[in-house]
Amino acid sequence: MSFITLFITASMPILKVLLISALGSFLALDSVDILGDIARKHLNKVVFFVFNPALVASNLAKTITYETFLTLWFMPVNVFITFLIGSILGWILTKITKPPKHLKGLVIGACSAGNIGKMPIIIVPAMCKEEGSPFGAVDVCQSYGLAYASLSMALGAILMWSYVYNIIRISSRDVVVEICASPSEGFDDTFKNSSKQPLLPSADYTSITTVNQSSFSSRMQQWLTTSIDKLNLKAILAPSTIGAIVGFVIGMISPFRKFLIGNSAPLHVVEDSAYLVGEAAIPTVTLILGANLLSGLKGSQIQYKIVIGIATIRYILLPLVGIFIVRGVVRAGLQLDPLLQFVLLLQYAVPPAMNIGTMTQLFGRGQSEYSVIMLWTYGLAAVALTLWSTMFLWLVAS
Template identity: 60%
Template sequence: MGFMDLFSAASMPVLKVLIVTALGSFLALDSIDILGEASRKHVNNLVFFVFNPALVASNLAGTITYESMIALWFMPVNILLTFIIGSALGWVLTIIAKPPQHLKPLILGTCAAGNLGNMLLIIIPAVCKEQGSPFGDSDVCNTNGTAYASLSMAVGAVFLWSYVYNLVRLCSGPAQDSGNNKSITVQNDLTESLLPSSAPSTPVNGKLKVKLNGMKQQLGKVLKQVNFKAIFAPSTFGAIVGFVIGTIAPMRKLIIGTTAPLRVIQDSATLVGNAAIPVVTLVVGGNLLKGLKGSGISLPIVLGIAAVRYVFLPLCGILVVKGALYFGLLHADPLYLFVLLLQFALPPAMNIGTIMQLFGAGESECSVIMLWTYCLASISLTLWSTFFMWLVT
């Protein structure tokens, strides 16, 4: 395929996202107030608890089998690498830009976590439906691509609320105890838990016991800080349900297929899940409107985050995916390789704003970062998608 054909196939999905996002911003204007802050909150709950789980479960159940699950083992590794490399690049950015202390967790979070769910669920099916798509039959491409995106959403949610949440928590300095609102530093916790309370010396066994008890207490405090409810989000449970149905042959025969006795369950879940993509895109547009109000964040920091996410991470992604392919860790499916590469080129995860709200810092700055990174994503995603299509085909 020629460059212009690939460019057209890559640009059309991004333009569709921009149009729907702009509509969401328009509906969120104070003068319109159809998608105001209160409305977005209710719609977000609907997407979080109903639409996304239905979409993830129905797509994974219809496409994932035991054999394909084994073939997709590298995707969770690839997603984890996007988080680790992104956070490492974000740490380098904090050294170079020297931002205020309260912005360091925000920079690390936005550099580490990409929008691995909603953006892929929007872009991949749209790419498959384009006439110039290099991925073959549009129906097969759409089915497989949506399954890849659904798996990406489920795995990304786990890493976001385990890795990134705790990365931001540790970099935020004093952690807030929701039970008694007292600030506790990690250093004080560690000191108090490892030192015995009494001054007199104890035998070796006694000292060892005290240290073990201190380590146990410290581990308990860390586990309390982990947001397990967020890790096991409805989308994660939807992924588990989809995996169970898809990989267990008797259940698959009952629910999946045109002759399945309980196919109405799959059809209903698909019907509900199809609402997720347009609704999420509208809500993203409404959320980005807050960034127009501005904040005190400097332009170099915003440009630095954009450079990490749209220049250095995709370059690292090419090395990772090409290296895995060279060593035989991946099967040469162009669509699968395209999704793996695209996971390195996505804008920051919208849930970073939620995480920053939990720690009460950098909320207005986060809105500005989201606004400009998502505006720049329209250009970067088009260019990188075009290059990735050429690279895998």
């Protein structure tokens, strides 16, 4: 396949995303007010609780079996690597640009967490429909492509809400703890006070030990409760993650699969209905993306060198790392089909995750700054994703 053919094949899905995003921005204009703040909030809830779980569960259930699952073990590793390398590069960027303290977590999060769920779900099926696609039959490509993208979405959601959420939460705190006394003074006071206490009889030693153990047990229980709250397990077990679990259970357990999957299955109408609902996720998410980008036009006080640094990491450094890792493991002997290779490579080249914007709204810090980051990075994605997708297609087709 020629470079021009690959470039056209790669550019068509991006152009579709741009057109639908532009429509979303238009619908969010104050003069139109169809996708205003309130409407967007409710539509986001429908996508989060209904469309995404249905899409993830239905596609994984149809395409993932126990045998195919064994070939997907590298995807969790790959997703973890994208977050790890992105975090390291983001930390280096904060040392160079020195952003305000409450934005450090935002910068690291934008570099580490890419939109590895929604963007592949939008791009991969559109890529399968193009005439020059190297991924074979359209229906097979779409089915497996959506399954890979759905798994990517579930893995991304877990790391997003367990790792990035806590980075942004910690850096967004505006609590300063002041220590009024030096440690030595505190120790001296404690020693003096304790020396004034009378010595207790040895008979009371057991009761003291019991009290201390009880106190230790209470502190441990409190620490565990606090840790669980900080990890935000409700967010980790997001509907998309639960949908992925359901899809894996149905697809990998033979009795469930025979009962629900396939035209001859007794309850195939359930799976068909879930798939029908899930199909609404892709256009809806793209419309919301365009509407959210509109707020970035209002601007903020964020340094443009930070935006340039994030774009450089996400669109130059990470894709190069991705090529080195994915192609390296393939050359080392790991069997990955071309479509899975493409999805794995794409995970390194996508713009920052949209859910970070939700986190900034939750903590009340960095909303306007992240809107500007989204505006520029998603604007540049039109060029960057097209070029990298062309390169990835050439690599997996060669």
